[in-house]
Amino acid sequence: MAMKFSVLASGSSGNAIYVETDEHSFLVDAGLSCKQIGNLFQQIGRDPAKLDGLLVTHEHSDHIKGIGVMARKYKLPVFANERTWQAMDGLIGEIATEQKFVFGMETVQSYGGLDIESFGVSHDAAEPMFYIFRSGGKKLVIVTDTGYVSDRMKGIISDADMYVFESNHDIDMLRMGRYPWNIKRRILSDVGHVSNEDAALAMSEVIGDNTKRIYLAHLSRDNNMKDLARMSVQQTLEAQGMAVGSQFELFDTDPSIPTDLTAV
Template structure:
């Protein structure tokens, strides 16, 4: 199993995951043209993609879905409430390309099993995904105000995580956002801070080689170096030394990460 974070941030999100037999995008929150360009940058194309898995209906996760569906005839997977919320936002998606992926269920594609699980975000029915292939496990979790024990149970002991590290609390509190938006981000249906992300990660990493991709960083309320430092310090305070078996990686709103094997 291989993956690349094609883009991550408030301006758009998309992740590519493949096995030898199947490939999927998780979200397509960029224009169709940008998605195609990001895939080309890692040596892939929409011809490789067997489906797009939708997490929720916010624009930074679905912006390119309609055009990609119509242009490339690719299947789109989402739960029923998310499909209803996307109607009118993504244009016409042919019925034969509309698939339901229910909350807290699994779908199998050859050797790849994909499990959906609920998160806490201000969307109608947001969910993220865990990918299993043989003994390897990749978990993707962003856009959640907190990480519950149930969520931790789904993602525990993954070999790789794409994990939200959205904001530094002090930067957010001192920043230019109006209080209503600050309150939303800090709420249980907002986004996870650097410190809270690290505390959650400390409870789900296993004593094996693990990669953590810090994702969905706020352009205004976070920085890559700050996120990495904050997460590393908090993990070490929890007894987990980064660089030994836990390795932190950046993601970017503009550049895809290298296609890596889980």
């Protein structure tokens, strides 16, 4: 069963990732307006009304901005863990009870030949978690919004065919930038976001023989640049003995331009 995905949008202004098999399709987060997400779906030739559900990672606005309107407009099921549901209360408007589903932390839900596994990350939200998709012997891992990548996480996400991996900031740009110190401290903390170098070091420990593509995601608009992120990650991986470009490839993501719908 072929599994395909597109990073519709990724960055501090909004995040949404589309995953499909021949039988099912899901959207991980809806951190843009319903109209914007509809336009992104058009660009990849898909219809949001046909989604099987919306999977929520955590309650920050760049991940849930469009959840409520999407759910109401298209009558979509919404999946989140109990603490995230509580944290979203009052942020996404009313959602009908029959559209609200609990997806527990570190559990697996199956839809035909598609298995979706949740796992916890270290971020300053109620109970943040991300997702692994498995179908047809392939494995897609989505992991952003984490201050560090723990050994437990590394074990869960290792040797995926494809990764959507946070590469949030360049440490020097962040330190020299315009953010107030309390925001800088939050981003650099264990419940903030991983830097380009720390992301690459974590990647070097999880990349396996099956790994073919890594998408650098959730880049800071103010404290990173695509070229810088890719260069930093590549240099760090190559210093760890990884053959970037032949063993696997690195790809950019964008806040407003979807990646090509790609088979995992």
